Amino acid sequence: MIISTVEKADYLALKDIVSICILLMNEVPESEKNNLKALILENIEHALEAEGHSYLKAVDKGFIVGFVLIKGHEKLSELFVLPEYRKSGVGAALLKNAINESASKNAIGYVWVNAALNAIPFYRKHGFTDYEVNDETFGFVKKLRYNL
Template sequence: MKHDIIETTDLTHCHALRRTVFIEEQNVSEAEEMDGLDHEAIHLLATCDGTPVGTARLLLRGETGKIGRVAVLRTHRGTGLGAAIMRMAEEVLRSRPGVTQLYLSAQTHALPFYEKLGYTAYGPEYDDAGIPHRDMEKRLRS
């Protein structure tokens, strides 16, 4: 299974993937998922044989790169695609001048996934869209 991951400005597939994973599977409201920040973000799209199967959204906040909206279709989970999307996100953010740390808001069930990628959880658990989350961070080496 060969995955390709690119930066894209065409959000049609990114939105469709987020709708499937977050709105349909996880019952996140459309208003919470489509939060109005997409226009200022960098979007990644993962495909398998040309079919969209994963996405992520990157926001620049001063020296912090925020990785969010990481979504992989159920049929492609466990294939290493999520980790590949995260590596690409880190590469993209590392290439932006002044970005020294990464931040994400992880669903608590995904903490071990992000910990394996070098992220450290901090602060208390909190509710986001009816799903327990914790903040995580990772410092970038220069």
């Protein structure tokens, strides 16, 4: 598996991964899945053009199997891994590389993420904690942070 920077030409592959992953998100009501998918795809298009944002992709056997967005060296977003590659180290590799890339240019001393409820155990396993002491979940995400 190779971790590298996403290019504009990768957009369709990212779109396919988002579509597959959103369908499998049990914590998101069916009525919200299309809205969430549209929001994420719009965010991807914007981030591919925006200054200070970057995506990392995981490639296995020539295919993109996961990706993560780094926004402004402070926020991690949209970490998606194809279902058949989950629990194989792909997400951990993307997360580790995203943290390392953020650390070199980060001015606040931590990175944060709005973690989907099903992803909270994954982030906690990798050292993320509640963003604030009394931080609550909102909708189907929880804000977590990782101290650099």
